Amino acid sequence: MGGTVSANHDRSNLLEVRGLTKIFGTLTACDHIDLNIAKGEIHALLGENGAGKSTLVKMLFGSLEPNSGEIFWDGKAVKITSPGVAKKLGIGMVFQHFSLFEALTAAENIALSLNDGSPISTIAAKARALSFSYGLPLDPDSLVGDLSVGERQRIEIIRCLLQTPQLIILDEPTSVLTPQEADKLFETLERLRSEGKSILYISHRLEEVKRICDRATVLRHGKVVGHCNPREETAASLARMMVGSEVKAVVRAPAEGIETAPALLEIRGLSRKPATPFAIPLKNINLTVRAGEVIGIAGVAGNGQGEFFESVSGEVLQQDAGSVRIRGKDAGALSITGRRLMGAAFVPEERLGHGAAPRMRLSENLLLSRHATDGKAFVGSGGMVKNSTVYSAAQRIITAMDVRKSAPDPEAAALSGGNLQKFIVGRELDRKPSVMVVNQPTWGVDAGAAARIRQALIELARSGSAVLVISQDLDELFELSDAIAVMHNGELSKPLPIAEATFEKIGLLMGGAEPGHAEHGMEVA
């Protein structure tokens, strides 16, 4: 039915957007966007990072004011000047990043946003009833801090449903869910659709868009590049619409002779007590990564991946020096600098503020992780930094990884997420490390850059290094890994060789399939 619903002010359209434009300085984030959402449909909004999806949604939810363009709600022209107005119209939103107070209960969090003075007990009862009728079990009296990310999302959804919206906007809802949890969510969405509600579904996961969405609007560089029926498209054709060109598929040559290759990174019985009340303890983790292979670690956010990364990188030291071994030597008692000097390299999940200092230039950020390993080249006698050498090395990385930037040596914060990530990964690859540990290598990175980063990681492994990738993106892990292990509640499963691994199996492990696992997790802020 793609494109047939175009009659002006058609009452069958719940929301109609005409020529919506938003300009930030010199950047046109949204350029004359047209969008129709019919009653009772699930409408996908597709696009890469920076395509203008968030800007568009913020205008629909009243958080941003458009420069020009019109919005029609149920056939009538409306101005959505604030989220309050949006709610009154019947627009509800579930954000990608939750805004919940960890120290309050679910019901208290809901009461805060309803703000209508009804007593908490009433709200709790309503929330409980609603949660059961939609198959989203939730205990309104539980503390948010104790809930898993999936459960927190349920609070957000129920909070949204309590306001009986006609249109629900969901921003990347499955990015924090296991495949099984996502299935549950899809059932709920289909149920909502059958009640005549409309859903605007923002995602970059093409398979799920094909599965549940009736129509799709594709954005690229702030413009609508097409409307389509995703069920009639292939994932490849959707990707082509989003990116505007063929995305080079990642090529993974089969790894050979891995069994006999030397173990470059060994984790032996690694345990760690939780550092804060909401942190996850690590329990007896064992893992070996051999020269030439890529091992992936899957898992829902907040199951100990951050704690594991810190322990492996040496940002947190181990009591047992043998629990982390790099190239056959104990490294557990060494600092991150010591481990780097043994040939390891690390890329953390957070780019700004962890992997890079936001207010520092790229060349300074190069020095950040390599001042010791390249001490001779970068730091001269008396501790003077050789600025010109560092600068040219930074330029070399920028060229090699095709980092797009507005100035020769800009501050890290001035780069887009994808470009900064290319620089941070490139900074480590440039060293040709023999062990590389990456947490969320392509989180929030556009498809082209993601393919480039993944290919680079595979090539690093095939050239004889050991690569360990922690990721919540299963597609990515299946593309990259020779074997996948799953982290759940601080424990790591045995790696499944990629030939045996399926989404189903990994998904079950992510949900804690083995008995005796209490569901417990936290959002990594």
Place this chain on the structure above:
Amino acid sequence: MRIELVKRPQRSALFSVLSPFIAFALTIMAGGIMFALLGVNPLDAFNIYFIQPISEVWQLHELAIKAAPLILIAVGLSVCYKANIWNIGAEGQFIFGAIFGSIIPVLFPQFEGPLVIPLMLLLGMVGGAFYASIAAFLKTRFSTNEILTSLMLVYVAQLFLDWLVRGPWRDPEGHGFPQTIQFGDSAVLPELMPDAGRANWGFVFALVAAVAIWLMMSRMLKGFEVRVLGSSPRAGRFAGFGFNRMVFFTFLLSGALAGLAGISEVSGAIGQLQPVISPGYGFTAIIVAFLGRLNPLGIVAAGLVLALTYLGGEAVQSALGISDKVARVFQGMLLFFVLGCDTLIHYRIRLIGMALTKANGTAQLEAAPKLEEAR
């Protein structure tokens, strides 16, 4: 009516540079109002306060004497503040530098020769660093707030000095005055140009320290470490820089420089220990550090300006009979306006009417996710 500070997406580079000058202009305006309220013609007062004290060469020497400790202390503090570590206790470190450095001339007056001064200076630095290390130790070991501990240690130092000069170190032939013996000739920091004025080597130390720290902060790996840990501690940890080591480094460095300032002051300008050896240099240096944009070269200029407020305070007291506490008022206003200007560089003010907030009861709650998104 409610006033909100909203973070600006971009800092203006121009106003970052202009901010100290705007602050200075605002201080002058507010000062003019203050003089007018005191019944003095502001123009006359400014002439006496800011112009006359630096109209002759010997007066410039006095300016250098006052500026030297301010600059020395402030360059040390600038390193702390760049690392996001808040040493407020330079006054105490200054005093302990003076006490340690005075050990030789007070307890071993018979020891003379060219080695005395270098040893005194070294001991002064050790004393200041030692005293600063207490706050550093408390912070790293017990996570105490260094602002509180370093500040409280100032009073301990002041009382300790008071006790020393009234008790064990009192000059037995001093007619009961609370002061030590006069330092011997070889324990007095030489004057630079004895024919022109009293300025001593302390001013040279200050300039050397400013240049050295500037070099460290802008060109050396150590300075990079300070800046990384100060601006993004987690990235600093990822870089392998230890935060606790940095706490000690900055405290020891700033303590040593404050100690050097202390012993230079006692050995050069005063010539003995007495109950009060500083008109608040350690605190005024905080203003100097911020007025100088935490840049050692800017601090040299800011130190000279603040030194002038001391001289001006003395001048208006003798010429107009106004209390020399006016100097404190000027310093306070200067800091207030500098911080105010800096805040307005990072934030803009938004006025929110009460009626509006009531009508959009939910608007405030919406602000939370909005901010979330904005980041």
